[in-house]
Amino acid sequence: MAEKRPIWTKSFINISISTFFIFVVFYALLTFMPLYVLNDLGGTAAEGGVAVSIFLLSAIIMRFFAGMILEKFGKKKILIIALFLFTVSTVFYVFVGSFAVLLLLRFFQGIWFSLVTTVAGAIAADIIPPERRGEGLGYYGIAMNLAVVAGPFIALTLQLYMPAQIVFIVLAVIMVIGFLCALGVKVEEEPVVKSGKHKLTINDFLEKKSLPIASVGFFISFAYASILTFISVYAESLGLIKAASFFFVVYAIAMLVVRPLTGRLFDAVGPSVVIIPSIIIFGVGLISLSFTESSWMLLASGALVGLGYGTLLPSFQTLAIQAADKHRSGYATGTFFALYDSGIAVGSVSLGVLAGIAGYSNLYLMLGIFVILIVFYYMWMMPKEQRSSH
Structure with a gap:
């Protein structure tokens, strides 16, 4: 061995x-x-x-x-x-x-x-x-x-x-x-080869092989924007602003506890064993936020978000890089984060409008259901990666 x-x-x-x-x-x-x-x-x-x-x-x-x-x-x-x-x-x-x-x-x-x-x-x-x-x-x-x-x-x-x-x-x-x-x-890295002028194509800006998983990352980061942008405002509206300061602490602890296990599972068994449960846990975390009435519920939601979302980002990035040829790892990383950052930006603006109409509690409920449905989108977009660990 x-x-x-x-x-x-x-x-x-x-x-x-x-x-x-x-x-x-x-x-x-x-x-x-x-x-x-x-x-x-x-x-x-x-x-x-x-x-x-x-x-x-x-x-x-x-x-x-x-x-x-x-x-x-x-x-x-x-x-x-x-x-x-x-x-x-x-x-x-x-x-x-x-x-x-x-x-x-x-x-x-x-x-x-x-x-x-x-x-x-x-x-x-x-x-x-x-x-x-x-x-x-x-x-x-x-x-x-x-x-x-x-x-x-x-x-x-x-x-x-x-x-x-x-x-x-x-x-x-x-x-x-x-x-x-x-x-x-x-x-x-291989020596940089200076080539003559060539016509720019889509391959000079994106790694097409990484687009499927990057699109899944877009929808996940769109939902996560609600955490980054509105969690403190939501907690303040519930009278839980002191507990909110510990939300990301609990998030980080939960993420650190499971990260070594999920990383090894990803390599040994395959990405879907890690990604599908993580998407569901993230969705459940958002749904639990919508029903939060106390500090412990807020922090429990933070733990669920940490367990779910905290595992998804590196898993998606790994799939994006594995999908591309080695010399295009920079293109793959850039493509993934272009869509990931776009999801955060679009979510921060559009979800703010939605929160003004529906309220933060309903917003998190809708996003939780939306995230769980992303499992089916992932399965549709990534059939090969589901069956292979590499």
């Missing part, structure tokens, strides 16, 4: 830590930005929303060019350049003096966030032994999921005691550490 090749190499640890810090800063700014616009720039709640949305807009646009850029210039080079510029743009928040400048900076930073997260995911997939990719990307996904807790906690705690400039300085220091970690990542 062949010995398992290791996942936790020096390069994998470095890319995981670097990714964790990137997403800590991303979620910290996502949470802090509306408060900063209101309290420091004298803006409105709507302008705070624009400051969040313009970042996502540039990130989504860049996703479609990321694979082509990685193929042309090489993954390690783009990792360092994009991470450096993302770090520099984090430093620039200290010097923002107007809303217009903030919007320009947010758009600029979104470009590099898109590139660096695409290339980091592709590098992580390349570093992990192919036969353990489900397990390895599951561990890698922990970095993003833990950042959901750490980023908002850092931003919201610091802003209680310190001015905005200090918050931005702390985030900049975090990114400098993330940048230094990335320098220690070793990437084995």
